[in-house]
Amino acid sequence: MTRGLAARLSGKRVVICAGAGGVGKTTVSATVAIGLAARGSRVAVVTIDPARRLAEALGLDELGNEPQLVDVAGFEASGLEFRGELSAMMLDPKRTLDELIEQLTPDVRTREAILANPVYDHLSKAVGGSQEYSAVAKLFELEQRGDHEVIVLDTPPSRSAIDFLDAPQRLTGFLEGRALGALLRPTGPLARAAGVVVSALRRITGGGLLEDLTAFFQLFSGLLEGFEARAAGVERLLTDPATAFLVVTSTERAPLEEAIHFAGELERAGMRRAGVIVNRVHALDPTERDTVATMSRLTAALGLPLARKVARTHADVQLLARRDEASLGLLRAALQDPDPFWLADRPSEIRDISGLVALYGELFGGMR
Amino acid sequence: MFEKRLLIVGGKGGVGRSTISAALGIAAARRGLSTIVAEVAGQSDVAAVLGVEPAERLREVELEPNLHHITIERRAALQEYLREEVPGVLPAAILSRSNLFELFVEATPGMRELLTIGKVWELTQRPRHTRGARPYDLVVLDAPASGQLIALLGAPRTFSSIARVGPVAHQGSEIDRMLKDPGYVGLIAVTTAEQMAVTEALSLDGLLTDRFNRRLDAVVVNRMVPARFSGSEASALASAADDPAVRSAQWLYGRVRAQQAQLARLRRGLGSVRRTTLPYLFTSQLARADIERMADRLARSL
Numbered sequence: 230m231t232r233g234l235a236a237r238l239s240g241k242r243v244v245i246c247a248g249a250g251g252v253g254k255t256t257v258s259a260t261v262a263i264g265l266a267a268r269g270s271r272v273a274v275v276t277i278d279p280a281r282r283l284a285e286a287l288g289l290d291e292l293g294n295e296p297q298l299v300d301v302a303g304f305e306a307s308g309l310e311f312r313g314e315l316s317a318m319m320l321d322p323k324r325t326l327d328e329l330i331e332q333l334t335p336d337v338r339t340r341e342a343i344l345a346n347p348v349y350d351h352l353s354k355a356v357g358g359s360q361e362y363s364a365v366a367k368l369f370e371l372e373q374r375g376d377h378e379v380i381v382l383d384t385p386p387s388r389s390a391i392d393f394l395d396a397p398q399r400l401t402g403f404l405e406g407r408a409l410g411a412l413l414r415p416t417g418p419l420a421r422a423a424g425v426v427v428s429a430l431r432r433i434t435g436g437g438l439l440e441d442l443t444a445f446f447q448l449f450s451g452l453l454e455g456f457e458a459r460a461a462g463v464e465r466l467l468t469d470p471a472t473a474f475l476v477v478t479s480t481e482r483a484p485l486e487e488a489i490h491f492a493g494e495l496e497r498a499g500m501r502r503a504g505v506i507v508n509r510v511h512a513l514d515p516t517e518r519d520t521v522a523t524m525s526r527l528t529a530a531l532g533l534p535l536a537r538k539v540a541r542t543h544a545d546v547q548l549l550a551r552r553d554e555a556s557l558g559l560l561r562a563a564l565q566d567p568d569p570f571w572l573a574d575r576p577s578e579i580r581d582i583s584g585l586v587a588l589y590g591e592l593f594g595g596m597r
Numbered sequence: 598m599f600e601k602r603l604l605i606v607g608g609k610g611g612v613g614r615s616t617i618s619a620a621l622g623i624a625a626a627r628r629g630l631s632t633i634v635a636e637v638a639g640q641s642d643v644a645a646v647l648g649v650e651p652a653e654r655l656r657e658v659e660l661e662p663n664l665h666h667i668t669i670e671r672r673a674a675l676q677e678y679l680r681e682e683v684p685g686v687l688p689a690a691i692l693s694r695s696n697l698f699e700l701f702v703e704a705t706p707g708m709r710e711l712l713t714i715g716k717v718w719e720l721t722q723r724p725r726h727t728r729g730a731r732p733y734d735l736v737v738l739d740a741p742a743s744g745q746l747i748a749l750l751g752a753p754r755t756f757s758s759i760a761r762v763g764p765v766a767h768q769g770s771e772i773d774r775m776l777k778d779p780g781y782v783g784l785i786a787v788t789t790a791e792q793m794a795v796t797e798a799l800s801l802d803g804l805l806t807d808r809f810n811r812r813l814d815a816v817v818v819n820r821m822v823p824a825r826f827s828g829s830e831a832s833a834l835a836s837a838a839d840d841p842a843v844r845s846a847q848w849l850y851g852r853v854r855a856q857q858a859q860l861a862r863l864r865r866g867l868g869s870v871r872r873t874t875l876p877y878l879f880t881s882q883l884a885r886a887d888i889e890r891m892a893d894r895l896a897r898s899l
Contacts, residue, residue: 512845
């Protein structure tokens with residue numbers, strides 16, 4: 230059942246791993262990138278991993294905001310032959326946005342004024358949203374540069390995967406301030422009404438903030454076209470036939486519902502799903518019936534006290550396995566996907582190359 | 598812990614934060630404290646745990662005696678704020694009708710977070726600022742994951758630094774003072790004994806120290822699997838013939854080992870911060886009775 234991820238990703242130039250927070254997206258992204266690189270592609274993986282776990286797992290001390298070639302000797306030592314090439318980077322949202330401003334602002338003085346503006350400074354650091362739009366901005370930039378055949382993107386640990394799909398709109402939403410800019414510097418028939426609103430705002434927030442905002446939108450007005458073109462480019466990239474999403478989930482209720490909802494949104498947005506990856510699945514033993522039967526089967530080999538504990542543990546784990554099986558069934562039905570990929574629950578998290586190689590085996594087949 | 602006015606429950610997504618928030622609410626209500634559990638819009642996990650339909654906007658719903666629930670929705674919070682807190686009659690009507698003001702909120706750094714934390718603060722007030730609203734003894738906030746939580750906690754200060762004068766700046770500094778007062782606000786991190794979750798709990802504690810000069814009040818380690826096998830039993834299992842039941846036992850043994858390592862990290866990183874553990878429940882869906890037991894245990898240990 231777990232064969233065929235390589236086939237489903239064949240011909241894709243962008244692979245985006247999306248899902249609820251805490252389901253293992255970062256690890257899955259790394260594994261997919263490793264798999265595609267091992268099979269001969271020149272791959273870059275962009276991760277958003279504040280725990281720097283991926284950097285550690287890939288044997289790098291620090292991942293920068295530009296893709297950095299990964300030494301594959303460690304993988305080959307773990308028995309994985311590499312035919313392609315793997316680069317990795319960790320997204321720095323603030324720097325990505327600063328660079329975008331630099332690219333879109335030819336005039337040095339405007340550029341410096343924007344970068345120094347307190348409103349810009351806060352916007353570029355804000356947690357809500359800035360990670361998502363800098364992630365797609367980076368994706369777009371790397372794709373345009375064309376140094377890699379495939380780019381694998383991990384998505385930010387937001388509560389909801391949908392936040393990510395909104396990212397291109399947010400990129401322009403960043404600029405919806407146009408209306409606000411107009412409000413702050415009103416002309417024509419709107420001036421009177423706007424004047425009332427502005428004076429109300431001024432009473433609530435004091436004047437300084439409004440001045441900073443006005444300055445910000447004035448500075449930004451020259452960048453509008455560039456930003457809109459960029460957002461349109463991102464939108465095209467996300468709906469391109471060579472771009473595919475992998476929906477990652479665990480078997481728990483909330484992430485599962487999120488995955489189903491997200492898959493629906495993808496379809497509505499005209500974006501493509503290459504597959505669903507269900508993480509942390511407990512192994513189902515269809516022969517397990519009751520603890521007494523298990524216990525008597527094991528007593529000869531293990532002795533009664535140990536056999537009893539083992540049987541009880543097995544019954545507990547099977548409870549989880551049956552829950553997982555029900556989740557898989559739900560996904561199959563809801564997504565009309567007879568073959569979700571799944572990864573076994575592991576006692577501890579993946580933290581080294583041999584762990585990633587084992588996951589690769591499960592996802593890309595050949596080890597089951 | 599139950600003598601504070603606000604308990605902020607943080608932690609990584611997927612560790613059971615909403616369940617713990619609900620259990621804390623139940624524990625407080627049982628002590629006779631008039632309690633409200635709050636969550637932010639887009640999240641209706643506490644409502645799901647407590648078996649209620651999430652109410653729209655800012656409605657405070659009584660679930661059972663002493664236990665209430667609210668979903669804080671930003672737009673409604675904004676309207677209420679304008680209605681209740683802004684001096685003068687003019688602004689509220691105009692601003693809440695103008696979608697330009699929505700844009701202002703979107704574009705203004707920290708404004709969204711400020712509206713959320715501002716509403717939480719308002720819930721803790723006695724008497725309430727919202728006319729006719731019921732006062733509470735305790736507010737339990739099921740907070741968003743750590744990054745967003747820090748943004749939420751930092752918003753009042755961020756905002757009072759950019760909006761230097763005016764009622765919002767003034768209120769921002771008032772909320773900031775509340776958040777820094779350990780007698781008023783308790784900060785609880787929920788984690789599981791897993792690498793990423795522990796990392797997030799430790800980083801939350803670090804951020805609290807750096808930015809707010811305070812630490813977590815408690816950490817709840819959720820889903821602790823039971824240690825059933827000794828080292829020698831594990832060796833016996835390792836040399837036994839392959840069997841699905843033996844594999845289950847080995848899985849559990851591996852989990853326990855990993856769990857011990859993560860607990861040790863927590864101990865090293867959090868030092869004197871109070872820790873309490875809750876057992877892993879081998880069940881497909883948490884029942885009310887499970888949450889009641891969690892509430893008992895939290896009430897005893899916090």
